[in-house]
Amino acid sequence: MATDPLRVLVTGAAGQIGYALVPMIARGAMLGPDQPVILHMLDIEPAAEALKGVKMELVDAAFPLLKGVVATTDVVEACKGVNVAVMVGGFPRKEGMERKDVMSKNVSIYKAQASALEKHAAADCKVLVVANPANTNALILKEFAPSIPEKNITCLTRLDHNRALGQISERLNVHVGDVKNVIIWGNHSSTQYPDVNHAIVNTSGGQKPVRELVADDKWLNGEFITTVQQRGAAIIKARKLSSALSAASSACDHIRDWVLGTPKGTWVSMGVYSDGSYGIQPGLIYSFPVTCEKGEWKIEQGLKIDDFSREKMDKTAQELIEEKSLAYSCLS
Numbered sequence: 473m474a475t476d477p478l479r480v481l482v483t484g485a486a487g488q489i490g491y492a493l494v495p496m497i498a499r500g501a502m503l504g505p506d507q508p509v510i511l512h513m514l515d516i517e518p519a520a521e522a523l524k525g526v527k528m529e530l531v532d533a534a535f536p537l538l539k540g541v542v543a544t545t546d547v548v549e550a551c552k553g554v555n556v557a558v559m560v561g562g563f564p565r566k567e568g569m570e571r572k573d574v575m576s577k578n579v580s581i582y583k584a585q586a587s588a589l590e591k592h593a594a595a596d597c598k599v600l601v602v603a604n605p606a607n608t609n610a611l612i613l614k615e616f617a618p619s620i621p622e623k624n625i626t627c628l629t630r631l632d633h634n635r636a637l638g639q640i641s642e643r644l645n646v647h648v649g650d651v652k653n654v655i656i657w658g659n660h661s662s663t664q665y666p667d668v669n670h671a672i673v674n675t676s677g678g679q680k681p682v683r684e685l686v687a688d689d690k691w692l693n694g695e696f697i698t699t700v701q702q703r704g705a706a707i708i709k710a711r712k713l714s715s716a717l718s719a720a721s722s723a724c725d726h727i728r729d730w731v732l733g734t735p736k737g738t739w740v741s742m743g744v745y746s747d748g749s750y751g752i753q754p755g756l757i758y759s760f761p762v763t764c765e766k767g768e769w770k771i772e773q774g775l776k777i778d779d780f781s782r783e784k785m786d787k788t789a790q791e792l793i794e795e796k797s798l799a800y801s802c803l804s
């Protein structure tokens with residue numbers, strides 16, 4: 473039986489993440505190889521010609537799963553009936569800028585787009601916010617779209633999760649697919665806490681803890697953490713542009729696992745609305761370890777938290793509390 477297409481919105485689709493992301497979605501990397509899609513691409517008027525060009529390329533690529541393309545600068549048309557919304561549109565951080573500098577530019581965009589999504593998207597639309605400050609933009613979107621269930625609004629920390637897997641795999645010279653269960657706690661910013669205390673590696677002798685295999689706590693508690701925290705800035709320094717292909721690929725990972733489920737015994741990191749788990753103040757969008765099943769995420773419970781982790785988890789929560797109040801001051 474033919475599967476009905478799902479409608480996927482990408483905002484900021486003429487930008488660099490958008491350009492990397494839309495072909496991935498059209499190839500099935502986000503919703504699976506058997507799921508047809510209709511792409512809704514939104515950008516702003518100055519990018520309308522570029523957006524038209526992206527649509528032309530999508531047509532030229534003749535993707536078998538792509539059943540239609542809506543390319544528009546009209547937010548209402550863009551949001552109509554969408555099942556998945558990937559919010560990439562916004563003002564990116566440039567070299568030397570702190571993420572807080574882009575706050576005021578982006579929170580007002582997210583307030584406006586929240587209303588359009590609430591009114592016009594499918595009732596069960598799953599929302600992923602990528603644009604920075606990702607956690608706080610997602611929180612603003614949640615606050616200004618009160619009828620969208622809070623469990624449907626998330627932000628991207630999967631890129632940080634994947635970066636942590638990548639660093640461990642390079643250090644141990646093992647394939648990245650054999651490393652799992654790192655955790656990114658908190659904000660998608662330089663205060664995030666990449667935690668390997670529960671991470672494991674598949675070896676020929678069975679599963680082994682990352683800490684045991686690395687056998688260098690100084691590196692794990694120092695350079696590893698700062699490398700992951702600063703990776704976004706390092707990419708900006710090298711490319712003079714923020715990460716795009718890895719952000720696009722991680723956005724696909726985030727939605728795919730959310731919709732199709734995480735493998736048994738594996739969790740991933742997602743920025744989700746805090747319910748107070750692990751002592752994190754409710755009312756923040758905070759990155760937690762989650763497992764997904766039947767289209768729902770669930771925070772992995774019961775992980776032991778040592779003093780070192782506690783301090784770092786609280787520090788990044790504190791930054792989110794400050795961002796939240798700064799965001800509200802930008803809106804007033």
Ligand SMILES: NC(=O)c1ccc[n+]([C@@H]2O[C@H](COP(=O)([O-])OP(=O)(O)OC[C@H]3O[C@@H](n4cnc5c(N)ncnc54)[C@H](O)[C@@H]3O)[C@@H](O)[C@H]2O)c1
Nearest residue numbers: 484486487488489515561562564565602603604628631719
């Ligand atoms: N969460 C993450 O892991 C992560 C990783 C990388 C980048 N980012 C963030 O993603 C965002 C996009 O990055 P990029 O490199 O693609 O930037 P970009 O500047 O290349 O693209 C952004 C696009 O958004 C468009 N845009 C601006 N305002 C808009 C609006 N109101 N509605 C719709 N579109 C709008 C712009 O015209 C542009 O085409 C940035 O905020 C960046 O900091 C997040």
Ligand SMILES: O=C(O)C[C@H](O)C(=O)O
Nearest residue numbers: 565604703704705714715
């Ligand atoms: O840090 C940034 O602004 C870029 C992006 O969020 C990233 O992590 O690559």
